[in-house]
Amino acid sequence: MSVGHTAVTPEVGAPVAVGPCGEDDCGIRDVLDRIGDKWTVLVVVELAKGVRRFRELQRAIPGISQRMLTLTTRRLWRDGLVERTVYPTIPPQVEYRLTETGRSLSEAIRALADWSREHKDAIAGARERWDAEQS
Amino acid sequence: MSVGHTAVTPEVGAPVAVGPCGEDDCGIRDVLDRIGDKWTVLVVVELAKGVRRFRELQRAIPGISQRMLTLTTRRLWRDGLVERTVYPTIPPQVEYRLTETGRSLSEAIRALADWSREHKDAIAGARERWDAEQS
C-alpha cells in the first residue's frame, strides 16, 4: 500500500488488532492516534470556533501544508468528528464543521489544554533541573 | 546528536520555539508531544497502579522493547512526572513511581480514556459507513 500519500483508508484500517491492552488503557490509543499527530488538535480547535472552508482553515493554521490539511480533515471526517459539505460551484467550495461528537472531543481537548497550562511551568522547571544535574 | 538513540536531551530541547500557536492551542502540543507517542500512556497508566520496577513495567506492557521503555521512563523522569529510585544492589534495582504532577496527568489521561470509551462505537460506526460509501 505505501503510506505518506493522500489515501487514508489503508494505514488506519490495518491496526484493527490494536495491540496490547491491559485493562485500563483500552481505547485511549485510538484517541491518541487521532489527536496525537501534528495538526489534528489545531484543526479541531479552529473548527470549534465555527464553520470553516478549506482555505480558511489553512490560513488559520500557519505552517500546515495542503496535503496535511487534506489528510487531517479527511480522517476527522471519516471518524464522524467533522462534517464535510461540498458546494459544486465554480470555484468549488467545501465547508467543514464539527459534528456533535467532534464538539465533545474539542471539550476533552480543552481539558487537556487546561492541564497543560497548569503544569507547564512545573514541567519546564523539572526539565531544567534534570538537564543541569545530568551534566 | 542524532536521534533514535538513547539520549533524550537533544531532540526535546530544540523545539522551544514551539511553532504556530493561535491563542487557544498554546500548550496542548507540549502534552501531546509527551503522551502522544506509542508507549507513554501505557507506562503512566501502569504506574498509576503503584510503584514498579523496570522489569515489572516491561512485563506489564507487552510488546515494549527495553530501549523504548528506557526512553519513555527517562522522558517522564526528566519532566518530573516520574520519580526514579536506584538501589545499588546486585543485581541492580530501580523503582519508578508517579510524582504528584504525574498523578494529575494520569487523571487527565483517564478523562481522555473515558471520552474514548464513550464514543468508541460512534467512531467505529462512522468509519465503517465512510469506508462503505467511498467505494
Place this chain on the structure above:
DNA sequence: CGGAATCCAGTTAGATACTG
C-alpha cells in the same frame, strides 16, 4: 478553490548484541 499524485528528508521505533 480544493484537492490528488509523487518524491523525499527527518524522526520513531523495533531487533539485536553487549555491559556494569
Place this chain on the structure above:
DNA sequence: CAGTATCTAACTGGATTCCG
C-alpha cells in the same frame, strides 16, 4: 537486572507539480 550502543525498517510530514 537495568540499562547502552548500533543498525535498520517503517512511518510522518514537507515540497512540488498537476488537475477539474
